[in-house]
Amino acid sequence: MRSKIFVSTQLGFYYVRGETQVNPCIFMLDTHSIVISNLSKHYRGTSQDALRAINLKISSGEVFGLLGPNGAGKTTFFSILCGLIYPSDGEVSLAGMSIASNLKSIKQIIGVVPQEIALYPTLSGEDNLLFIGRMYGLKGTKLKERVQSCLDDFGFDQNRRQAVKNYSGGMKRKINLIAGILHQPKVLLLDEPTVGIDVHARKEILAQLRQLNQQEGTTIIYTSHHMEEAEQFCDRVAIIDEGQLITTGVPETMVSVANCRSLEELFLQHTGKKIRD
């Protein structure tokens, strides 16, 4: 008979009966894994499910890419994950807690970076972040230090005090991103974080995200239409289309097993659709 292992994932505590040797780091590392069970979403008045019976596990510390053509269900998936909308069926749990019934605690663990720039254009980058930081419950010196340190990391100089409306697309994207990480979330949801910006800003953003993942262990879940970027950036990806999970795995392995030249070729093979820019 197999040994039974009892785990409290929130505390990283475990108890093992029998002879099985367990490395505690595995459980410490997996404390904020996301388990998606049989997740479905049907919008009222539509004929098709936006998501249909999705099952997926994303481990703590992973960089996970959600790829799919327009209308595949990516935003719906994200919106359920951050508690903006409820699923029609199934469940998502984070750190062992159901998202739907633990929204308040979950919101402190999750950072969300929407595709749209959600900033006040007449305020400076710095003032936007101070305002958003207060909404996350940060205050005083701690808030000021956190804002300055993030602005330094993302390469802002005196321009941090200029109005956002005068920023380049790349600078707006960076402030949008910082707004989602001020409270040092364990899980970061990024909806197309590099859309519409030049190659330099894109590289800088991806490098900062990689650093966040490696130094803080932040789990990153992101969507993109840039297959090359996803191939390089993600530990694992999932391809979804018409609300269904088509395939998931390590990009390099998926590409080689399918005998494709790139993730883009594999994506087109599965979805049969053109990639949106």
Ligand SMILES: Nc1ncnc2c1ncn2[C@@H]1O[C@H](COP(=O)(O)OP(=O)(O)OP(=O)(O)O)[C@@H](O)[C@H]1O
């Ligand atoms: N509020 C809504 N009401 C009705 N239908 C919706 C709603 N939001 C999304 N849908 C539909 O659900 C499906 C999935 O949409 P979703 O926005 O999640 O896809 P997506 O993969 O994010 O697309 P894109 O890449 O264009 O952003 C689409 O058919 C869309 O028309």
